[in-house]
Amino acid sequence: MIKRVILAVSQREYTAKLAEYLREEEAGWEIAAFTHEGALRRELQGDGTVDALIGEREWLERIDANSGKIGKLIALVEDPGQEKENEHWMEIMQYQSLPALLYAIRKAMGMEGPGSSEGCQVWTVFSASGGVGKTTVGLNLVRQATDRGLRVFYLNLEELNATSLLFGKGEPDGLSRLLYALQTRPEQWEVLAAELCRHQSQLRTDYIDAPEHPGERLAMTPELTAELIGKLRDSRRYDLIVIDPDSGASAWHRGLLDTSDKLIWLTIDDAQNLLKAEKLLRYWKEALKEKAYKLKFVMNKGNGGRLVNRWALPGTSPAFVLPYIAQWKTVDQPGRLLASPVFSGAIAELLDFIRSEDGSASLRSRKEEGGGDMRSYTRGAG
Template sequence: MLRLVMAVPDSQYASKLSRFLRESEPSWRIAAFTQEIALLRHLEEAPGTELLLLHSSFLPAIRAKADAGALRGRIVALAERPGAGEGLPEVAMYQPMSRLLTELTEHMHGDARKSGEAAGGAPLLTVFSAAGGCGKTALALNIARQAGERGYRVFYLNLEALNATDLLFGTGEADSLSRLLYALRTRPEDRATEELERLRRSEGRLRAEYFDAPDHPGERLAMTAEQLRELIGALRADGRYDLIVADADSGCGDWHLELLNLSARVVWMVMDDAQSLRKAEKLARYWMGKLPMDAGSVSFVLNKFSGAMKNEWRLPGKGPAGVLPYVPQWKAMAGLEGWFASPAFSGSVDRLLDEWGWPHRFSPELPAEGGGPYASFAAVGRRAR
């Protein structure tokens, strides 16, 4: 649960906003206040809030707190006019609800993208597992598709030694990745860029670009950690993408570890199966101290969840960071569209993208007034003033 504390002196506004946020983001725990004394008491008794959304009238009280320094970087001003936040990040008070929610989500989750961008270019999200058969490709494809639908420019990078995505996308240039890796190593930068432009493919149903699947596993099996760095660096430096989704082969080699360390988010998939959990536990212990698990960038996600765990959870955290339902139809699925036809699975992926910091980038044009979930705060603002 992500914790948001909001404080605004207008009780009608506070009630309307908190109700809309709870309905729109059930994974957020929201506390709303209209008086300074109640706000300060709550912050003393319940530390650890991810974000404080404060009307400008509450800022002096917060800054006077003895431990105000601990809140630095977590305060966003709810501003009635530009500049009312006194230098803090601002969210306009009177605007359509959905647009306000998008801005709040950016502040709540922005660190996930910034960590990747700070590394130089598009952030990398890697879907990984210690054991085969956990559903990595199904999840990676759905993440790429739904991120594309949210307005992100996505590259889907399949790194499996035995890559069967030619069943989904069709056959093409089977040695495309080998050619690109060779170009990155031996040719001037402009020639390598030309090769990348020639080899990438676009798939409208996926909402992403990709490389053709190889016929043989040799190019993936021979890949080194240095070659992987060059490949990810080229995709990031290209400037064409907002997100790279890597579909990684199961394994514990040097390039696997390098891939996970290059990632802004690692989605480590497991199943409620004794063998799957045990393999993940052993690999997590083997890589202890080599992965930024304590930084929160590794999320253990349980796939094919049946409603209650039968095995003991011994991986980092009190339990899985997310669960995905079992979709039996995929066993006989060959076409691409079928992989996106499960509402339950798509809904679970949507929730994970929200939690990991990739919200919808675009909001529809909304009316200035009216009821329903897309109502604006404009009318409330006029009454308040």
């Protein structure tokens, strides 16, 4: 059943962005947006009922809440709970990440939340050595997942990373502040996470700004990393968390295998890279005995599946091969790494492959569940 939802906020940019996001995420909602109170009043004088009116508190104070035409009144405020409680509406924080805001709206409307923490999958994009395109694969994976209606959190945990070229400069101490809160003030986690988790509109994903110095990531223990991921998972705001760590063989890296539902192990058709992967597998042999099902070996920069070097990793060949994009040699803008139809199509197929393999289809798109349209992809790798 279609739900009629009205947004009423005087700030044009805020209203437009929120309306666009709700239309993308909630196929069963009919969204109307107003930035002038007079126009809103004329709309409410017409026929028909409204399931939810979400707007500025000052506007809601002048609305007839007892008319019977409005199901739920939801006030957007900077700091909920500061004013005297009003029996007619609920308050939610206006400025927070879009997925968090949607979660709060759904809760205020009395709708079931986005699911339990068990419904959120954690996928780590990993490699035994650098230079295989982990971040490119991770970001494209995020893009394809959000295109399917999944709510995604991208977590870059590299010691040194350059994602600020795409995301922009934000709060370089964001990760350290969240980790500090985990250890000393866990009761402040929700408020701090809402403040520090940002949203990237092109990818439609939430993320934490990358640390300015490698020491912040190097100080993370396997236990602290697992706790951070667990907090994100338990927030119930995401269907998928994509982790992009640096390469390595430490206990911290192995801990990601324990925390993740799937570990997408990237390789390239290079003798040194394959040998390092083989050695790391032998080193982790005992730890992998009961976790091998989590590993998916994916070859990046492939040549149509024709290997030059001997494949000595599990299986007779890679589980999946991603194409080599020659044009990326001269890319000067990170955003162009998301614009290759051939690579996007291959990543889309990889996403579907992992979701359907080994029962991972439990990671369902909200558009699938709601009967919305899904984009169809055809792989174009040669």
